[in-house]
Amino acid sequence: xxxxxELRDIFGNCAGAGILAGVxxxxxxxxxxxxxxxxxxxxSKSQNDTTWEGGAINTMPYGKPGSCRDLLLVISLGRNEFxxxxxxxxxxxxxxxxxxxxxxxxxxxFWDNEKFWDLRATTFEKLAKKYGLILAVAIWTGNSFALxxxxx
Numbered sequence: 661x662x663x664x665x666e667l668r669d670i671f672g673n674c675a676g677a678g679i680l681a682g683v684x685x686x687x688x689x690x691x692x693x694x695x696x697x698x699x700x701x702x703x704s705k706s707q708n709d710t711t712w713e714g715g716a717i718n719t720m721p722y723g724k725p726g727s728c729r730d731l732l733l734v735i736s737l738g739r740n741e742f743x744x745x746x747x748x749x750x751x752x753x754x755x756x757x758x759x760x761x762x763x764x765x766x767x768x769x770f771w772d773n774e775k776f777w778d779l780r781a782t783t784f785e786k787l788a789k790k791y792g793l794i795l796a797v798a799i800w801t802g803n804s805f806a807l808x809x810x811x812x
Contacts, residue, residue, distance in 0.1 A: 671763040674730040676716030728757030736768040769800040788812040
């Protein structure tokens with residue numbers, strides 16, 4: 661299980677680290693019973709519109725659009741969504757909520773490190789320098805999440 665302290669170590673004083681820890685714990689519990697993709701789909705269906713309205717985080721692609729928050733939770737399933745979700749996260753941080761979103765947690769069962777560093781890292785590095793953006797990834801390993809800070 662991901663502990664709230666681990667996320668606070670990465671995201672510092674950003675509001676919503678506890679919410680992220682709760683989501684990861686919920687997904688872990690569900691994924692151990694089924695599989696990660698089914699767990700994400702079930703979790704996304706269980707979220708009603710009021711869950712995130714006024715909440716401490718923004719979510720992508722699930723949830724309801726709302727005010728910009730300190731943290732963005734991005735959930736990506738498999739190879740096909742990887743680059744699309746990175747692009748959407750970048751647009752959220754650079755355009756929609758520029759200067760407001762301070763941290764992105766990219767939750768996935770597929771991480772292409774080479775593709776990230778070749779194609780997307782430069783744009784996220786610019787956001788890190790300009791706005792202090794922090795990018796972390798939580799990769800589903802089959803039984804739990806491996807959490808890693810990517811930038812800065």
